[in-house]
Amino acid sequence: MNVSRDGKIVVVGAGFAGLAAAASLVQAGFQNVKILEAKEQAGGRVCTTKPFTENIIELGANWIHGQDGNPLYHLAKEQDLLVEGGAANKNMCLPHSVTPRDYFFMEDGRQISTDIVDQVCSLFSKLTSKAFESELEEEHRAISLGDYLDVSFAGSTLATSEEGSKVFEWCKRSECTDEAASSLYEVSASQLGYYIALEGGFFNSLGPRGYQAILDILLKSLPSDTILSNKEVKSIQWDFQGNKGKEQNHPVQVICKNDQIFEADHVIVTVSLGVLKQQARTMFEPALPKSKLDAIERLGFGTVDKIFLRFNERFWPEDCAGIQLVWDEGPEDKAVYTSQDKDDAWKETWFKKICGFDTVARHPTVLCGWITGREALHMETLQDSEVADICARLLRSFTGWAIPDISQVLISRWGHDPHVLGSYTFVPHWVNGVKEHEALAAPLPSCSQAPESKPLQVLFAGEATHVNFYTTTHGAYLSGAREAQRLINHYSH
Numbered sequence: 001m002n003v004s005r006d007g008k009i010v011v012v013g014a015g016f017a018g019l020a021a022a023a024s025l026v027q028a029g030f031q032n033v034k035i036l037e038a039k040e041q042a043g044g045r046v047c048t049t050k051p052f053t054e055n056i057i058e059l060g061a062n063w064i065h066g067q068d069g070n071p072l073y074h075l076a077k078e079q080d081l082l083v084e085g086g087a088a089n090k091n092m093c094l095p096h097s098v099t100p101r102d103y104f105f106m107e108d109g110r111q112i113s114t115d116i117v118d119q120v121c122s123l124f125s126k127l128t129s130k131a132f133e134s135e136l137e138e139e140h141r142a143i144s145l146g147d148y149l150d151v152s153f154a155g156s157t158l159a160t161s162e163e164g165s166k167v168f169e170w171c172k173r174s175e176c177t178d179e180a181a182s183s184l185y186e187v188s189a190s191q192l193g194y195y196i197a198l199e200g201g202f203f204n205s206l207g208p209r210g211y212q213a214i215l216d217i218l219l220k221s222l223p224s225d226t227i228l229s230n231k232e233v234k235s236i237q238w239d240f241q242g243n244k245g246k247e248q249n250h251p252v253q254v255i256c257k258n259d260q261i262f263e264a265d266h267v268i269v270t271v272s273l274g275v276l277k278q279q280a281r282t283m284f285e286p287a288l289p290k291s292k293l294d295a296i297e298r299l300g301f302g303t304v305d306k307i308f309l310r311f312n313e314r315f316w317p318e319d320c321a322g323i324q325l326v327w328d329e330g331p332e333d334k335a336v337y338t339s340q341d342k343d344d345a346w347k348e349t350w351f352k353k354i355c356g357f358d359t360v361a362r363h364p365t366v367l368c369g370w371i372t373g374r375e376a377l378h379m380e381t382l383q384d385s386e387v388a389d390i391c392a393r394l395l396r397s398f399t400g401w402a403i404p405d406i407s408q409v410l411i412s413r414w415g416h417d418p419h420v421l422g423s424y425t426f427v428p429h430w431v432n433g434v435k436e437h438e439a440l441a442a443p444l445p446s447c448s449q450a451p452e453s454k455p456l457q458v459l460f461a462g463e464a465t466h467v468n469f470y471t472t473t474h475g476a477y478l479s480g481a482r483e484a485q486r487l488i489n490h491y492s493h
């Protein structure tokens with residue numbers, strides 16, 4: 001058995017996938033592992049900041065989704081990094097006797113009764129569960145998630161109530177956040193069945209050091225010179241012949257934007273699907289095979305943004321978990337979606353895509369607005385002050401409450417972050433998700449390529465490459481560990 005672990009390995013990207021890959025390889029005894037990271041900081045779409053007070057704000061990932069079989073949940077639990085009680089509690093400062101609830105308001109300022117909201121949300125949740133549990137009827141398997149939900153909701157008595165259908169539109173708008181999609185009419189209903197929601201609370205909250213505390217565990221497990229920051233990779237040349245005849249014959253050359261070259265036996269690419277969509281055709285030489293380029297094109301990579309508003313004082317009731325906005329005609333009404341598909345009119349009403357404003361743990365005077373899709377991308381182009389003014393106007397007109405001045409604003413701009421270009425992956429209508437995730441994850445050269453090529457030159461990890469846990473931090477982590485294991489197995493033969 002060859003147990004030499006002297007392979008030279010370059011990992012591109014220091015998000016959860018890249019860090020997990022490097023940590024697994026180092027732990028297995030590999031000594032030649034480097035991570036090239038385009039940004040100054042490691043973490044990628046995990047971005048724990050302290051913009052307002054000494055308390056953290058998560059601009060990217062916030063929750064650990066699920067417990068059983070979730071390596072990040074176990075890591076966090078082992079290290080005592082979870083909030084007591086496990087499940088999300090947006091209002092951690094509340095006395096235990098107060099149960100937080102969302103306040104739903106209509107455009108005319110009327111508040112919708114909790115009874116209607118609960119009934120619609122519970123039906124919505126039953127319908128989406130059917131899709132996630134692959135229990136869709138045959139006629140629903142070929143339609144979009146939005147169409148399936150509409151057809152199913154139409155059969156309910158709730159659809160006949162004016163408030164019921166408006167809350168249903170809100171539910172679809174809110175689900176766009178989980179799906180990172182511009183609209184549920186663009187998401188496949190049947191493919192949701194391949195996404196696996198792990199058992200245990202879906203929204204496990206982290207303690208006062210947030211996601212950064214988990215990143216720190218991985219960072220500490222790496223030798224201090226493993227990560228090279230500000231090293232944006234511009235080109236990966238594989239099956240490289242230029243070294244032939246040299247004593248050290250490494251088949252891969254990784255070339256950075258500053259022209260620095262790193263030779264490697266293996267490179268693990270963990271850049272986001274957004275970056276691959278923009279750069280896959282120019283980054284690799286020889287070009288990626290068609291199956292991989294097709295996967296990059298077919299899988300969706302949507303944008304989800306957060307708008308943090310800090311007020312001079314709290315103006316919402318103590319038991320309020322969030323202020324939710326219910327429109328007379330919202331962007332997830334099929335008629336509105338279809339009519340706005342053709343022109344740019346939706347840009348005028350981009351703010352209608354904001355679901356609402358949630359209270360934020362450890363920040364008693366901060367609200368967090370959520371927005372997705374093309375509207376989020378458009379919002380990213382506006383000034384912070386313009387976005388804040390519009391949000392204050394919405395809050396005032398929907399609630400009728402006296403809204404104090406906004407003292408600070410913080411907006412994520414994931415869609416325009418050149419090293420991410422979106423938020424997370426979704427499977428569009430008509431796409432075979434499993435096939436495309438697998439094609440994306442397949443290493444190069446493929447088995448059918450020239451037999452004289454060295455094996456496992458370019459490997460792919462990152463949340464988009466995980467068939468069941470795409471979109472999540474644990475999916476990213478497990479994909480990195482998967483590719484490390486592929487190399488460990490290779491060197492163990």
Ligand SMILES: Cc1cc2nc3c(=O)[nH]c(=O)nc-3n(C[C@H](O)[C@H](O)[C@H](O)COP(=O)(O)OP(=O)(O)OC[C@H]3O[C@@H](n4cnc5c(N)ncnc54)[C@H](O)[C@@H]3O)c2cc1C
Pocket residue numbers: 012013014015016017018036037038039042043044045046059060061062063064065231232233234270271272275304305306412414419420422423424461462463464471472473474476
């Ligand atoms: C707003 C938002 C909320 C989220 N909420 C949650 C949540 O609550 N729970 C959850 O589980 N998940 C959540 N996610 C998703 C989760 O953050 C991601 O799935 C996960 O962090 C992705 O990790 P990754 O390693 O695959 O990719 P990334 O984190 O994107 O890492 C890729 C790295 O590659 C670097 N890079 C890119 N191009 C180059 C280049 N050319 N050269 C060198 N380096 C490069 C990037 O800078 C980055 O550091 C959220 C994401 C967002 C944006």
